[in-house]
Structure formats: structure tokens, C-alpha cells
Amino acid sequence: MAHAVRLVAGLCLILFLALSVSAQTQPPTWQILVNGEPIQTEVAPFIIKEGQTLAPVRPVAEALAASVSWEYKTQSIVVTKQNTVVRFQANNRLVQVGDQLVDLSVAPEIVEERTFVPLQFLAESLGAKVLLDTDKQVINLMPLNYLDGKVNYQLFVENNQVTLLIENISPEPITFNFNTGQEADFTLTKNDQVVWRWSDGRMFTQNTWEHTLQPGKSYVVMANLPPVADGQYTLNAYFFGQPNPKQPVQTISYLVTQNSAQP
Incomplete structure (x- = not known):
């Protein structure tokens, strides 16, 4: 009897250790959101391969409209949005975008009878920004036009201080997503040449918030303008809480005469 009890206890211990090891080796469960809303997939949301995120193409593409x-002729998955047409083939790194061929670092593959493709490439091809939150294990896809008609940007200068004002003009709360500690940036250009950039020489934390x-x-962002030579400048404001931070949200003319500036 004692031998049987020891045998059962041993089997339970082995099973517990096996389950513990299995749980530790399971990849973390991540979630894909579009505009902050989770999308439903019939298979695991995505897999990580060679540093790339692969996701099931259909639910992601359809969530991005x-x-x-x-x-059948080319054995391709075709994703279409307005004038954008993307053709994926399983196990083929070459992807056709319109008339162009793009070589991906990771080829699409079939997982549980579903085609998985590189998520960032798919999202950006369909006009969305990819935001990764490693703490919450969430990937948020933000269409580049999701703030259209919801936000009003104002840019003005007073006493060499530049102010960017971002106003929520919609009836609903708006969430801005940032990839670093940098909220905004400002540039002064003259004759299409950047003569000053606020962020030059500054360090920003790498955290998602x-x-x-x-x-x-x-939402208000302020910065001090440096002394510059007399002339006509263009002042550009960039807001990093919107999906396309490389695109200025507001631009004004900036005239400097004898050290006095006039927007």
C-alpha cells in the first residue's frame, strides 16, 4: 500500500513538473487591437519568428477596412484597400504591392490552415501605425486617418516661445499613443533647409505610454525658439501622439527682423 502511495505521489510530481516546464516554455499570450479595440481570431493571434510578428492576414486586414x-491562378492571398493591392504567397518572401516586388525578411506561412504574414508590413501597407506595448503584451494598430475630424491643431509663437495646442473637438475621449518620452518636435526651415530642430541633442526614454x-x-506642448538670423522661416510642428509623427500637423510662416520675430 505504501509503495502504491509513493508511486502515485511520484507520478503526480512528474506531471506537475512537466506542466510547469510546459507553461514556462509557452510563448506569452499577446493581443492585437485596432484603435484600442481587440480583434477576434480563430487561431492564436500571432507568432514571433526571427524578430518579426506574424499574424493571421484575414482578421487583421478586415479590421483595417x-x-x-x-x-487561384497565382496561388496568392490578395489584400485590397482602395488603390492598394498586396499579394502574399506562403513560403515566399517576395510580396507584390501594386507593380512593385518587396523582399520581406520573413516569408508568410500557413499555421492551422490560416495564412500568417508579417504584421508590421501588412499594417503599414494598409495605412496603419503599429504600437507595441511589451508590458501589457498588446499590439495596437492605429489607422493613419483615425484622428481626422476629431482634433484641431493650433501653432503660435509669442516672445520666442512656440506653443502647439491639440484640442479634442469630438464628442468622445481620444487616446494618444506614444512610443517614447518625446511628445512633439519643432523645426525651423529656410529655403527648404532645416536650420533648427528642437529635439537635436536631446535624449528620450524608450517607453510606450x-x-x-x-x-x-x-493638450499643450511648448518649446523655446533659439536666436536666428533675420529672414523668412517656416515653423513646423510634429505631434508624436498621432499615427504619422513624420508629417507636420501644423505649419506657419515665421519672420525674423532685427532679432524680433513675427509669425
């Missing part, structure tokens, strides 16, 4: 079809702006409220 694209259509997905099968092209967000800020929710209530209806009717404003």
Missing part, C-alpha cells in the same frame, strides 16, 4: 480574397484627452480639452 481591407478585403481579402484568394487568387498613452494620454486620454476628454472632449473640449486641449
